[in-house]
Amino acid sequence: MLLSCSRVAGRLGRSQPPPNARSVSIGVLGAAFDKGQTRSGASLGPGAVRQTGVLKDLTALGHTVRDLGDLRLQEAVPAEYRAEDGRARMKNATSVGRFNQQLSERVSSALGQHDVVVTLGGDHSIAIGTIHGHGQTVRHDKLAVLWVDAHADINTPLTSDSGNFHGKPLSFLMRGMEAFHLDLPDLRWCKPCLHPSKLVYIGLRAVDPLERVAIQEFGIRAYAMREIDRLGIDKVVEMALDQLGAGVGADSSLHVSFDVDALDPSEAPCTGTPVRGGLSLREGQTVMEEVCKWGTLRSMDVVEVNPQLGTPQQAQYTADAARHLLLATFGRYRGGNAPEGSQLPRPEIKPDPRTHPH
Numbered sequence: 001m002l003l004s005c006s007r008v009a010g011r012l013g014r015s016q017p018p019p020n021a022r023s024v025s026i027g028v029l030g031a032a033f034d035k036g037q038t039r040s041g042a043s044l045g046p047g048a049v050r051q052t053g054v055l056k057d058l059t060a061l062g063h064t065v066r067d068l069g070d071l072r073l074q075e076a077v078p079a080e081y082r083a084e085d086g087r088a089r090m091k092n093a094t095s096v097g098r099f100n101q102q103l104s105e106r107v108s109s110a111l112g113q114h115d116v117v118v119t120l121g122g123d124h125s126i127a128i129g130t131i132h133g134h135g136q137t138v139r140h141d142k143l144a145v146l147w148v149d150a151h152a153d154i155n156t157p158l159t160s161d162s163g164n165f166h167g168k169p170l171s172f173l174m175r176g177m178e179a180f181h182l183d184l185p186d187l188r189w190c191k192p193c194l195h196p197s198k199l200v201y202i203g204l205r206a207v208d209p210l211e212r213v214a215i216q217e218f219g220i221r222a223y224a225m226r227e228i229d230r231l232g233i234d235k236v237v238e239m240a241l242d243q244l245g246a247g248v249g250a251d252s253s254l255h256v257s258f259d260v261d262a263l264d265p266s267e268a269p270c271t272g273t274p275v276r277g278g279l280s281l282r283e284g285q286t287v288m289e290e291v292c293k294w295g296t297l298r299s300m301d302v303v304e305v306n307p308q309l310g311t312p313q314q315a316q317y318t319a320d321a322a323r324h325l326l327l328a329t330f331g332r333y334r335g336g337n338a339p340e341g342s343q344l345p346r347p348e349i350k351p352d353p354r355t356h357p358h
């Protein structure tokens with residue numbers, strides 16, 4: 001590995017300006033994939049976020065930004081399991097397995113060339129590839145994950161019958177195939193790489209009952225919206241990073257997985273599973289500003305932007321929220337800069353039957 005996070009951190013020292021106030025090399029990869037759930041359109045997320053001009057904005061901040069292009073599945077329709085096969089319980093397991101294997105390889109090789117690798121999703125199943133790829137480049141106990149999401153994404157086929165991988169990446173990353181009680185050959189490459197003590201959640205508000213049990217049993221730290229109300233986002237991120245060994249004086253290699261549905265649907269309306277009562281954009285930015293302060297961030301994904309779920313204006317607004325999160329990550333707002341292009345009119349939010357069922 002040419003550059004490691006600890007090297008960046010070591011070079012800077014803890015008392016010096018954080019890396020996000022300095023120039024870093026950023027590789028940006030698109031994960032154009034939406035087969036981890038059943039709504040199409042999340043594969044258009046990378047294009048929508050690129051269109052906001054975020055790569056140019058990151059370059060203008062003084063960083064070296066390299067567009068690593070979009071990864072998409074080459075095969076037109078890879079063979080999936082037939083209904084009579086028990087493995088068909090997990091939808092598109094072949095696609096999910098093959099896509100993420102390639103993604104994992106792309107992320108680990110990109111980490112050899114860049115200080116930070118950003119992956120634009122894609123549905124949340126792509127975190128299998130990004131986190132596994134990151135895990136390949138560091139000692140097992142160094143990998144730490146901050147999961148910012150309305151959902152816990154820790155189901156297994158035994159705790160949820162949705163069949164959607166995007167609700168299950170974490171159980172796979174922590175326990176592999178064993179958690180699934182299925183032999184999915186296209187996922188055999190993905191061995192467990194994440195320890196429950198190295199995972200912290202922020203933003204939860206739609207946790208399934210059996211996910212709650214899993215979180216408790218594994219002793220995973222979770223800051224749900226209620227904790228954010230009580231403690232404030234600043235304190236919550238500080239505690240989360242501390243617990244991950246990714247804050248002051250620490251040497252974890254941090255991955256942040258940011259599901260845009262962690263944000264309130266008024267900020268990020270175009271996403272597959274919106275849940276009201278979420279983070280303000282400002283709170284999301286605060287999370288990322290604090291994260292980057294310590295130089296432990298090595299990879300990040302921003303997922304579940306689905307430009308097809310809403311008007312073009314809402315889609316642009318959602319993609320722009322992703323842009324603001326990335327600018328916060330790389331130092332845009334430190335020192336009180338007024339962000340350019342932040343004045344998009346708020347699109348009209350009509351009651352959405354998914355979030356306003358009655």
Ligand SMILES: NC(=[NH2+])NCCC[C@H](N)C(=O)O
Binds near residue numbers: 123125206259304
């Ligand atoms: N990445 C997401 N948006 N996940 C939503 C998951 C919803 C639900 N808990 C499930 O397991 O299917």
Ligand SMILES: [Mn+2]
Binds near residue numbers: 273
């Ligand atoms: Mn979510």
Ligand SMILES: [Mn+2]
Binds near residue numbers: 151166
């Ligand atoms: Mn998610």
